[in-house]
Amino acid sequence: MKRFFSVHDCADIHALIDKALIYKKHPFADDDAGKRKTLGLVFFNSSLRTRLSTQKAAHNLGLNTMIINAGTESWKMEFEDGSIMGGTTVEHIKEGAAVLGEYCDIIGVRSFAELQNREKDYSEEIFHKIEHYSQRPTISLESATRHPLQSLTDMITIREIMGEKKPRIVLTWAPHPKALPQAVANSFLEWSKVYGADITITHPEGYELSDEFAADIPIEYNQEKALEGADIVYAKNWSAYHEYGAVIKSDREWIINAEKMSLTHNGALLHCLPTRRNYELADNVLDSPSSYVIRQASNRVWAAQAVLSDILHSQDMR
């Protein structure tokens, strides 16, 4: 693997899931793979799981890790080509990324959608420019439109729950007090399709996702009907794609609770976390055996370890 941005960077997701599950059993089986190599993690946004699980995975592989909180610890970055930098941005990504590439063998970047300009967010310029100018294998730690380490951990967890059986998955929108990016939902869809799942999306009207991710996937606007018979319930809030960034409906009736889970086929609840308790997901499901959210977060370590290992073992590591 040369980069980890979307499911399309991954030759065989089932092989990658297998690899992650082997690391879960034998975390230190490959503790020399990263020897004398350095992973740089750049955070433009907050992080708990990603920050810690990626560090942990790197440690398991013997990789040295350096972390930068961009903006607070370092300099405000400019991304616009040809910009005359007389304002508040201090360093252009052309230099910033090139310098990171000089110090790091692999680079991880977190940068959320700003939800101001759809075209800009969906162009993924931040990720692509960092990859381009750093000339290093680059890993998304969540970009504007995708969260592939999350999606890989989702697939690992679904495999653990379902084994070889084809899962019946419902991706359900859930309420949230703030406008959130579509990245987790988009990414979950593209990974689920390649995984080979039977997927339905349910959300209030107006929250249709981009065709790039959701084309050909049936939408059921009645949440309860959608949940019937599901093996996996993947809950997540997102703001509107078409009326970009809008919160069309924050209606609390879309909350996932034990009553709704009872409509499923003994379904497992997944969520990427953090979650707003009793707003997005109810206590009575989060605190029940139906919830796999902690297992899912735990699997982030093995997802990151499988990806880093794949990159470290690839021939194009200079």
Place this chain on the structure above:
Amino acid sequence: MKRFFSVHDCADIHALIDKALIYKKHPFADDDAGKRKTLGLVFFNSSLRTRLSTQKAAHNLGLNTMIINAGTESWKMEFEDGSIMGGTTVEHIKEGAAVLGEYCDIIGVRSFAELQNREKDYSEEIFHKIEHYSQRPTISLESATRHPLQSLTDMITIREIMGEKKPRIVLTWAPHPKALPQAVANSFLEWSKVYGADITITHPEGYELSDEFAADIPIEYNQEKALEGADIVYAKNWSAYHEYGAVIKSDREWIINAEKMSLTHNGALLHCLPTRRNYELADNVLDSPSSYVIRQASNRVWAAQAVLSDILHSQDMR
């Protein structure tokens, strides 16, 4: 040891002091103890000594360390059970701590008293919830009502100064421009009692500490009289416990200076640091041989190392 929250978690404090003093002579005697284990340090508040000395101790034991500045680097945490999270908190401690527990073998937490609600602060819900939901051995890096790594370093330093001799200790209130928690004073008292010291407290009227810590310890409201004949002067500011969080008197006459130290029995000055020079403690004592504050801070490494080692060597490390 399964946790390190108060003196009551420690079976034998003199054995722990002995262990710390052995590490002080041989810092790397046990540098494999933490191999392939990870310590997570979570800071809800600022830290210099605790942050660095605990990292250093972990390094000496071969432990991997991951640090999170909660709030700035990660997500604002909710601690209330049953809360409907439609406001500013983004992640519930139930998930936050459980996830930390998945990534870390031992967890350290710093979270100061907010001084708004005595019952809440004294319930120590933040420490207890993190310990409970993480299901990991948890170490206080200063909680709302105690600072046990500080108290252990205090006892180590007193042992170095006094040897086997029973010390005569005065805990004296000192002025400060801000309202501070009672944690250091509380904790010092509970450790001193178990250490086997002869203790007196001196403070202006109104600064009486909680009976949980100060019952049975004589109070002398005349500072100069209290200092007469003391071997150890432990200076610290705290805000009122009864009129909770109040600064009743910021009278500068309670400052500790060389003139007051001359009333003691060649007494040693201890303070946890940071200290406000010439407001709380005068230059003429901090810059004199009576001051042991740097030695005390230095011993923080050995205190942390003894505690981490004790946990690493305990049978219940999963």
Place this chain on the structure above:
Amino acid sequence: MKRFFSVHDCADIHALIDKALIYKKHPFADDDAGKRKTLGLVFFNSSLRTRLSTQKAAHNLGLNTMIINAGTESWKMEFEDGSIMGGTTVEHIKEGAAVLGEYCDIIGVRSFAELQNREKDYSEEIFHKIEHYSQRPTISLESATRHPLQSLTDMITIREIMGEKKPRIVLTWAPHPKALPQAVANSFLEWSKVYGADITITHPEGYELSDEFAADIPIEYNQEKALEGADIVYAKNWSAYHEYGAVIKSDREWIINAEKMSLTHNGALLHCLPTRRNYELADNVLDSPSSYVIRQASNRVWAAQAVLSDILHSQDMR
């Protein structure tokens, strides 16, 4: 080496450059030099290159690194002797630095000029006090008036470009929207002189640097004339020294672009970064083969590694 503050701390800069260039070929040749030793990096200001390259260098030498963002992660420091600390500063540098010295074998400090008070900035009290009270070998990560790790990397890069040939260097002022310290320019001058270069300074009138650094170096107020025949063009903005901290002229005509570079003797452009694109340096030079700024940033690792190694191998490491 006991400290690394200015060129005068370095017995033989050509030997140090040689050492850096050997590490560039063999990064791990000395990976045991820092074993069981700890480097503490204290940042009072933002950093990208310095933060990462110094960590990387330490890692290459087997040094343990601990980083503190002073102010945000730790306590606001007081530097004034005799101060009555009833205000916003929480810890005096006397204690802060002494404690760092207890935990760290080598200390690195970044603290920029505040540009409010020339005498204070040029007294370099922050660096000197940290060195004095920590009693440890102390490395400047850029102080008020100098940036020696930058200057060393500049000399390494000039050596790579010029070999044994004596370089003809022009230090040129370049426009910037903010008032910046004189540190990089000062430091470059003192290192260039010892290196043995033929130097000219060019800047608008009013931007004359301190005699401490610029005495005996010719000034040419006509930038184009100055650039004629230069081998090395070192571009940097600085605010006025005499009218201390002032931005006298932010005239955009002083920008360095390809047209101006064409006046040189196939000159190489150096800059410490970050740079404001198209304000300070034009795209058409930064994106051309004349630009060595990324190479220069890359060499920061070897500069730091040579300095750390020199300190680690010196006899006075306690």
